[in-house]
Each structure stands twice: as structure tokens, then as C-alpha cells.
Amino acid sequence: MHATLDTVPATPAVRFQGVARHFGAIRAVDGVDLSIAPGEFFAMLGPSGSGKTTCLRLIAGFEQPDAGHIEIFGETVEGLPPYRRAVNTVFQDYALFPHLSVGDNVAYGLRVRGVARAERARLAREALALVKLAGMETRRPAQLSGGQRQRVALARALVVRPKVLLLDEPLGALDLKLREEMQSELKGLQRALGLTFVFVTHDQGEALSMADRVAVFNEGRIVQVGPPEEVYERPATRFVAGFVGSANVLEPAQAAALGGAARVSSLRPEKIVLLAPGAPAPEGTGVVEASVTDVSYQGPVRRVAVRDARGLALVVAVPAGAGTVALGQAVRLAVPAGALQPMEGEP
Secondary structure: OOOOOOHHHHHHHOEEEEEEEEEEEEEEHHHHHHEEEOOEEEEEOOOOOOHHHHHHHHHHHHOOOOEEEEOOOOOOOOOOOOHHHOOOEEEEOOOOOOOHHHHHHHHHHHHOOOOOOOHHHHHHHHHHHHHOOOOOOOOOOOOOOOHHHHHHHHHHHHOOOOOEEEEOOOOOOOOOHHHHHHHHHHHHHHHOOOOOOEEOOOOOOHHHHHHEEEEEEEEEEEEEEOOOHHHHHHHHHHHHHHHOOOOEOOHHHHHHHOOOOOOOOEHHHHHEEEOOOOOOOOOEEEEEEEEEEEEEEEEEEEEEEEEEEEOEEEEEEEEOOOOOOOOOOOEEEEEEEOEEOOEEEEE
């Protein structure tokens, strides 16, 4: 299934038309159509080997397409080397020069471009201030924390003023707390600069929290693209339903029995309501009477697996304060109208 895209300006920041990249028999990118708007924070989300990183490398110029057409702000870039493209890349491993100071690392791209020493130093200081590292020009990368090294890599990429910033799993090496802090900082920086960010990740939480739009990749193709809320609330395929968060996938007869359309449908665990004993179901809801087969404590919620007499298995997200749920317990569940979402990409 190829992507259908939202409307973007006449001259996108990045455009793919039928782009393919093969490595022998492996179709790493298999006929991708894609448009990214200027100033957009665009996430490419998918598992390892899904094609997202190869697409990023095609934009950067580290790979060349076997078929199709790529434009950056209207300029055809097939065959153009990376240094002639209006883009720059931030890598997961930072790729800093250990023997250079922080200031010289940031200024390296300017040095390659022949910028005078004093101007390089000034622009490097400005870039470091932008990423909250003012005054650290003389330090070496080994003297910095992981988060600081990531900021240096950002400053180095931004100092040459690219039109598109490419970020390849840039937060993958950070611990959870620092990763969450950097997510917020990256989004704030992108808004302040108005730059186009193209962010590759396999972490659906990162993509949903940071991006204006998300493209979900699988087996070299984009299977869905849209705003985070749309991708999460209305997954187009079984793959998206399972990869972006978690979802119960109901077959047509099961969905129809709960008041939905007779289509393959997704049902998010948090949409299902655990009814108190003896409580009537709200009007317009489907009701499931089942027994508990598993309970998993996850902080604010417990994930409760249930199965009914017909063999329907569901996972329910029950708020931690909603009473006790035990293995083997009989429960009644309510599925509100609209909670079942037919999946466009499924029969």
C-alpha cells in the first residue's frame, strides 16, 4: 500500500516520487511517494529494516535511488553529493572529533566552506548558545555528558544553516529521563528556528509526542501518514494498530457484534470501560462478558487480558484506582460507540 499524502505547499521541502532503493534482492525502499512541508517536524517511524533510515540517507545524499525522483525545495538532487545539498544530518553516535574542542567541532563545517577564523568562532558561539551550551567552546567531547554531546552535534549541524535538518535516531543513546528532556528541547528548537526537521525513530512515543506528521514504514513502504492523533486513533492497517501503541484488532463479525461496522477494526485498550459489578452499561455501548486471563501492573494503569465464551480476546487498560482485578475474575466491559475504528487498509 503506497502512501496518500495531506496537501502540502506547491514546493515541498522534500519530495519523493516513486523512489526505490534496492540492495540485491532486498527492496529497502520500494516505490515511496512523500511530500514534507517547509517548517514541518516530520517523523519517519518503523521497525529496523522498514526503510526509514534508507529514506533519510537518500535525502542526505549518502545513498542514490535506483528509481524515482527526489527534490529538496524544488531542486532535483539525484546524483548531487551530500555537501551540495541544503541539508545536514545529526547521527545517533554524534560523530564528534575527540581531538578537537567543542568550538572547533561546531565550526568544522564552516572551516571546510572556507569561512574566516573569527567568523567561524562567532557563529560557533551563537550555535552553542542556541543549544544551551554557551561558554563550553574550549572543552573536549570526552568532558561532556551524553546529552551535552548531543547538543554539540546539533549545534554543528545547525551552524551551516541547512534548510532541512535530518535526525537519525538522535536520542537513542540517551537514558529515558534525558531522552524525554531532549524531546522537548528539540521540538522547542524546531519551532523557534522554523526549520524543516526530518526525524527517524523506531520509538512510537517519540514520534507521537514530537512530530507534526508521522509516516509509518513497513517493508520499504509507507503504510500510513498523517498527524499523530490520526495515526494513533485511526490506524489504517493491522501493522499500524500494533506498532503505534497497542490495539485490539477485531475481525468483521466481532466488530459488528459490538455495534461497529462489519469491517476489520481497531480498538484501543484505554477506550474499553470496566463496569462495576451490577452497574448498567451506558446507552449505545457494546457489552462483553468475559473472564480475566492476565493482569500486568504498569504504574498508572493495569493491562488486563480477558476472554469471553466465544473466544474473543481483548486487552483492557484499567486505571490503577479503578478497583481490584484478579485472575479468573468475571468482568463486564463496555465498548463505547465510536471506539471501534474500521481500518482503511484492511478488507
